[in-house]
Amino acid sequence: MTRVIIVRHGQSTYNTEKRVQGRSDASRLTEKGRSDSTQVGKALSNFLFNAIYSSPLQRAKDTVDIIHRELTIHTEQSAIPQTSDLLMEIDLPLWQGMLSAEVKEKFREDYRIWQETPQLLRMSVKDGEQTTEHFPVVALYEQARQFWQEVLARHQNETILVVGHNGINRALLGTALEIPPERYHSIQQSNCCISVLNFSGGLGEPVQLESLNQTQHLGDLLPSLRPNHKGVRLLLVRHGETEWNRQTRFQGQIDVPLNDNGRQQAQKAAQFLKDVEIDFAVSSTMVRPKETAEIILQYHTDVNLELLDGLREISHGLWEGKLEKEIEQEFPGELDRWRTTPAQVQMPEGENLQQVWERSVAAWESIVQTALANELKIGLVVAHDATNKTLLCHVLGLSSEHFWNFRQGNGAVSVIDYALGKNGKPVLQAMNITAHLGGGVLDKTAAGAL
DSSP states (O other): OEEEEEEEOOOBHHHHHTBOOTTOOOOOBOHHHHHHHHHHHHHTTTOOOSEEEEOSSHHHHHHHHHHHHHHHHHOTTOOOEEEOGGGOOOOOTTTTTSBHHHHHHHTHHHHHHHHHOGGGOOEEEEETTEEEEEOHHHHHHHHHHHHHHHHHHHOTTOEEEEEEOHHHHHHHHHHHHTOOGGGGGGBOOOTTOEEEEEESSSTTSOEEEEEEEEOGGGTOSSOOOOTTOOSEEEEEEEOOOBHHHHHTBOOTTSOOOBOHHHHHHHHHHHHHTTTSOOOEEEEESSHHHHHHHHHHGGGOTTOOEEEEGGGSOOOOGGGTTOBHHHHHHHSTTHHHHHHHOGGGOOOTTSOOHHHHHHHHHHHHHHHHHHHHHTTOOEEEEEEOHHHHHHHHHHHTTOOGGGGGGBOOOTTOEEEEEETTGGGSOOEEEEEEEOGGGTOTTSOOSOOOOO
16 A cells, blocks of 8 residues: 655745745745644654655745655654656646636636636637647646656555645645546645545555545644635534444444444534534434434533434445454355455445435435524534545545545545535535544544444
């Protein structure tokens, strides 16, 4: 496995001024940007990086230098940072240096295209007598693919650090996970956030997003709501650990309760979300998510818990109650098919992913629509591993073939915003936050069966 940790540069002067940066090298890190970069270095101090890459733009170079200085305090073996032009920020030549408000006013139609169909944004750039058509997002995706093809071949089974920008980081995540360019705005990258990708091989081979947009090392529990937020934020939580998770025994729709560690995980999630103003809460009807939700809601006593059957775990049918080795003996080759082509597997006397998709997405959409209709701002949704992975595919416009692209730890929190209401695409603000469970940057919860 090749582990890639992706960091966005620290806050810059253009960030605070709300200017479009693009490939301009005029902005510099603010004091907060430098301080946050130090916190990233501390958060990553347990890692031994085989290589460190950064954008050549100064705000990224300064960020990586501060991180590297912090790393060398803890280990003398940290790799020396090197720059790559393939980590340059998105090229927006006509907007670069302008205030965002000016862009919205002066390029009204182009800005609408940028927001709604970013892959179609086109800029005509004049170079002497020649005018060329430039598609910034499409070009950025191609740039990201080229970076992965070069770097993954060079660092098989190693750990690398990549320090880039908002746009290129989104494109790196998008190309790795096959998230289409039209969903460019569906992934959030905060200043000095940490995201973790695990590659099994090269680009196009299986990859797992272990976490997205972690900001807890900066003192920010959750990414902040956007100023124009007029929709709903959903906190998607996986239930705490059960004894069968620990044993890697398939539980599916067998109603296994939380074990002691699972209750502790739920308590830690409760502490983590204690000061978040939760307006409503929904859980799967099964006992393990229901108990997890009830523990979290101890600090939100005015919130009633609604139970939705559509959020229950996948039915594994005849696999339920069995360990992996027992399933392999009884159904030779089927576990491997489940791990490689999950959407093609029909569980014996159970469900397939299409059935899980239909009921869980219907439940999810009803939650969103009800919240928007009642102007509710933040909701808690507690469900299961397979259910959550299916919902994450739905949020990012992926098919269920990408089911294994997402990790969901017991007690982990993911954040999905419908900031623009029912007409806007959802944004995955953060995924699989497990810092409150004591594992640091990595998810240390039991891998477990579903």
